[in-house]
Amino acid sequence: MDRLKTEIRESFLSAGAVAVGFARSEPVSEEESARYSKWIEEGKHAGMEYMRRHVELKLDPRNVLENAATVISLAFSxxxxxxxxxxxxxxxxxxxxxxxxxxxxxxxxxPVERLRNTYGGEWRICVDSAPLAERYWALRSGIGRLGRNGSVIVDNFGSYIFLAEVMTTLPVAPDEPTEALCAGCGACVSSCPVKALDADGSVDSRRCLNYLTIEHRGDWAGDALEVMRSDAGKHTLYGCDVCQRVCPHNVGIKPTGMEEFRAKDGIMSLRAEDVAAMTQADFSAFFRGSAMKRAKLDGMRRNALNVLNRE
Ligand code: SF4
Ligand code: SF4
Incomplete structure (x- = not known):
């Protein structure tokens, strides 16, 4: 089985991952379960109702792949x-x-197809596509440390990472879980321009610019409206990086080596005026292949008009 583990790790590193770790597939710890339930009960998931619906499913990865024996956690920079x-x-x-x-x-x-053909078993790739407690599994599989801003930080690569998981019914020896935390400087909490990060590191989505400009559907109201009318809100077209940009773990890291994640000129020069003038056809053409299409035309137009003071 050591050969299998080595082959999996090497295959996924060759596919572009910067960290690969293994954990036994079993119910999440009581501590994680309680933390997540509390976050939901406090309403910090805002309008992401699927998160409430997924509370039970997220407690056990075998709800995602029946008879899963191993969760392989991956980070891509x-x-x-x-x-x-x-x-x-x-x-x-x-x-x-x-x-x-x-x-x-x-x-x-x-690589997953190759591994399936060679070793058999069931395999499933998850990229934000299944109810998995992915930060928990990243820490359990030892690929990163927990940041106070809620991010997973990979040594030498920082927190500008996407997490993904590959699950398999084949048993693979687990890696040592990480209990290490970030440097704890507090810069993320004090720098959040809209006070969406609590001292315990939990993000209140009801105030977070990421949620309000990407996931939130419809008009903003109440606290959300106040946040979006603030200077920071009015300077946000899609999402926010502040609590990552101030983090010392992100200083001196290498830019991504993946060509697909390099900045596209069109996105780098996109103005609120451009978005406000888009028809549905323009929007679909411009954002084809971009994660920004998630906000949909209505959401992006709402954000753009807010930036332009034309709400
Ligand atoms: S993403 Fe921005 S708004 Fe959200 S918690 Fe971080 S700094 Fe605050
Ligand atoms: S900014 Fe400081 S407290 Fe926040 S995640 Fe980074 S090291 Fe931790």
């Missing part, structure tokens, strides 16, 4: 070479390149 010019409204750097869902699945499918 999207660390940007540069950020958008500060004069432009913010676009989260994870969206500078191609849609990670497509890219990672495309990269993982051939």
């Amino acid at each position: 999207y660390a940007p070479e540069r950020f958008r010019d500060d004069s432009l409204p913010v676009v989260a750097s994870y969206a500078y390149g191609e849609d990670y869902h497509d890219v990672i699945r495309r990269r993982l499918s051939p």
